[in-house]
Amino acid sequence: MELNGRTAIGFEEGRSSSAKWFDDLTRVRFAGPVSAHHRLLPRELSPETLAVHAGTYEDPVTGCVGTPVFQTSTFLLDDASYSAFADGAMRDVPIYTRYGNPSQWAVQEKLAALEGSRSAIVTSSGMSATASTIFALTNAGSHIISAYDVYGGTYNLLREDMPSTGREVSFVDPNDLAAVRAAVRPETQLLFFETLTNPLLKAPPIGALAEIAREANALLVVDNTFLTPVNMRPIAHGADIVVHSATKYLAGHSDLTAGAVVGRRKFLDRIWAQTLRFGGTLEPLSCFLLERGMKTLALRVERQNANATEIARFLATHDRVAAVHHPEVGGPHYADLARDDYRGFGGVVSFEVRGGDDAALAFMGRLKIPYVATSLGGVESLVSMPSNTSHSSLTSGQRASIGIRPGLVRFSVGIENVRDLIDDLNDALNGE
Template sequence: MADVLKGLNSLLVHEGEAPDPITGSVTPPIYQTSTFAFPTNESMADFMNEQKAGYIYTRLGNPNFSVVEAKIAALEGAEKCLVVSSGMAAVATALVAFCGSGDHLVAHADVYGGTFGLLHDLLPRLGIETSFIDLTDPAALKAALRPTTRTVYLETPSNPTLRLADIAAIADVAHGQGVTVIVDNTFATPVNQRPLALGADAVIHSGTKHLNGHSDVIAGAIAGSAEFIAACSDVARKLGGTLNAFDAWLLGRGLKTLGLRVQRQNENGQAVAEYLAGHAAVAEVLYPGLPTHPQHALAQRQMKGYGSVLSIRLAGGTSAVDRFLDRVQLFGRAVSLGSVESLITQPVAAVHRFVPPEFQAMGGITPDLVRISVGIEDIDDILSDLQQALA
């Protein structure tokens, strides 16, 4: 099968799975089990001693995880992938696998609010310190590196201000000092951007978002070298943040349509960005697909499509934000993004609420900022909802 799987959509549908050898079921059965039996005690001891590939206990692995891991590894061009219980579990597992007490990290301030909390509040308790800098400028990275720096952690596009980081330039600077680069590729998806091919060492996903795409699963994934994923696997097994069989199965089902959904969301995202850029009630549109985005040239180099997420600043300030968000009908007033339905949120009131004001200011996360995740609905319906809500 591997020989005929050349295109993205073929990989998404077929990679990691085949009709069930016992029943012929064309979709993978759900292995809803906590443990796997061995035929004899001796075979179990052999298996454990030799660390053979296979299944022992679902916290350590499950066939439904393997299907998804094979698809994501193929998509990202990684040797291996590990699925875990959430995007946050993926971020924490990868960082703890790379870093220990006394190590230093570099990141930017406009990361997802939960990631900011992990870096700013929790990791210092384990002796890991983070410098938050402007990663739109690779030269700033050079100045921030210390002898103890282990990893540069970045989102591109960033959440929620859609700033870009030049992955190849950052990897160049970081690798020159023996520092690894982790990219959270949740916003772009591997359909639009492949960080490992640009020089990153590992990729993180909130599988909750585009990879699953139906707002019915919390999941995360890490992709990278076999050696790094083995280290992550060891950390995940010890911390216990494993996924479960049913959510892995749902994630695998969602992944099959990722290419189609993202293609449609790229088109809808671009159309919404262009519409809002021409609207008098909108002061600014942050979307890498617009020529007015300060890093549009980098977006053209680094991304194949510009995605479903954009942020806007309203001309009428925060009171206009309340009115706008109260009036939308098709859009759900909800956190999260990347799903089939359109969602809208005010970052300072929700996802980035607990980011201290000085870091909000550094990340450009202002009260008049609204984040929009455009779904796969008909573009005319999406635009007329925005039009009536802004009227």
């Protein structure tokens, strides 16, 4: 339908006079938000195709093949805007960029399509996405279950901020299903885990965790940053919500900070409202950069999967390496791994250099190709030590309890030639 020449999008039935709010709720949550000009594609298409085309804003005036940057803070008010305010549908009509913007909608539709879900929001950082999700889906007096070795920022949020807001948190080993089930309480509202843990790359059984969540009448939120929807779609395995630090693989070029949340519309509307209150909106130019970066996501991840696998196998044979943490080289964490659930395991390899932290620091200083820097998922290789970066807020005892031992290095493998990377690693390990 059109109002003053503008296409009304989403919640059309909710605007009709027949909606009965208390006796017979008829308002329908539509997917999106999207406009009539955003490209909608079947979720069954391959990630290679969806990454390029899903969500693109096909401009009716210029016919440009890329989404324009809607670099504006506000939009003209008209009947569609006023109806959106009246019906609680501000998310679906361009009113104010903090509420929604066609640049945001384009990249959100791409994300939703890739994860095989209905709706998505983008935020100003991965931690903004995580915090908004947890606060929106829990309340004071509730209980949350998570892992000891989630990302350090997530761990600090759960450990430091949740108790002060009346939410209790239990930390468990995500691969110990008996421990997860034993942690459930009547007030448990949320389980929060990662598809691959940071930095030890444990691979929790998402389907089994989803079953525990359903039995507890709780929600399962999964951080899919390390794998991306190219390697796994957690929602297909029963997860309710997926979050990303889009700074990493989704953007892919180490030039953007962003976050994302994907799931059913009824959950995403709540998280969207929480994001508004926290002020974590992603501005239009960053949305453009994220959408552009995601067009090559499948190609980049395919190369990083292959590079990381070859590097992990090389490191597992080197006498200066005490241990390698990666699914492709096996180990106790992967004994029950259902490999059919994965297309690959991403570009991170964690390994322990013999001689402890001093030896690891010296090794990193001898590398010639990778940058010694925090973060991951970019086209360039990055190397860092969790003990003095992402997990530096943990005590040595806490790090030891989750398996972060002295000399642990996290290598985020880029898209460079893998033989060049292996030769560089070999020289640096040998002290050359």
